[in-house]
Amino acid sequence: MTSTSALLLLADRFRERSKQRAPGMSELGTCRRKIGYKLAGVEPVNQVGSVQAVMGSAIHDTIADAVRRLDRPGDLVEEEVEYAGIKGHLDRYEAADQRLVDVKTTSARWLEHIKLHGPSRNHRWQLSLYAAALLQRGIPVKTVRIDYIVRDSGNEYQFEWLFDPKDVKEALDWLREVRNTPIAMLPRDEEPDSVVCRGCPYGGPDGGICWQGYVQDRDFRSVFLAEGVNAADAAEGLFKLRKEIKDLERRADRFKGILDGERPAAPWMVVQAGDYFLKWTRTRGGAYSLRFVSAPDDAQEDE
Secondary structure (H helix, E strand, C coil): CCCHHHHHHHHHHCCHHHHCCCCCHHHCCCCHHHHHHHHCCCCCCCCCCCHHHHHHHHHHHHHHHHHHHHCCCCCEEEEEEEECCEEEEEEEEEHHHCEEEEEEEECHHHHHHHHHHCCCHHHHHHHHHHHHHHHHCCCCCCEEEEEEEECCCCCEEEEEEECCHHHHHHHHHHHHHHHCCCHHHCCCCCCCCCHHHHCCCCCCCCCCCCCCCCCCCCCHHHHHHHCCCCHHHHHHHHHHHHHHHHHHHHHHHHHHHHHHHHCCCCCCCCEEECCEEEEEEECCCCCEEEEEECCHHHCCCCC
């Protein structure tokens, strides 16, 4: 009997975006080694798939259907665009406000990170390239916006900013540098045990071709020894780093101790300290964990 998740993964593999070989706008700013493989036309070695991606696609399809039913003059939905030879598919363009909108699903924990630090460079570049493609076609774009939908609650958070050509330049400069660098010299920007790396078409649970050459039955990152990293240098780096970490942890504990004086009696309350908002959570051991959260009206339970 085939499981539901297995069927969803199978559906994801057949999506046009999953079968795309050339780097798309949504991939700029991700792992440079992965993009290097794509630019070189290397065939994937890992059958990738993502249940979350299928869920996201279903949401996009539903939104696209609703926008089409509105039938507003000048609006675009699920439009293929191209700029500087890079293709992409924008979610929607709202002509009345000259606004480009992209929808992304996320977890409550990661949404809190976005509220604190803003969208990732990868997301900014993606929307900026969409906008540049529209502008090249004579379609005005004033602002770009990402609507983040939380998968487990349905909550939405919108992040909107003025289109900035500088984002387009940075994205193209990044891609040019990757294209001009031999694959063997491109950094692996994800760790081998990360979700991103394990789901990469050139990585995977067995390391794929990206981590090929590692010491058998050892960590995939042992491949750096074969690539010229000196064990003595690695040992010295780890020794110094562990000392720095201990020093930083001591400093962090001091600041947490000072701020514990601001801890409210009610655990659900958020305390403001300058430009920051603080929240304490009781741990299983009875101690308190201090977290930075967004403004009280938008604060989430998880960071």
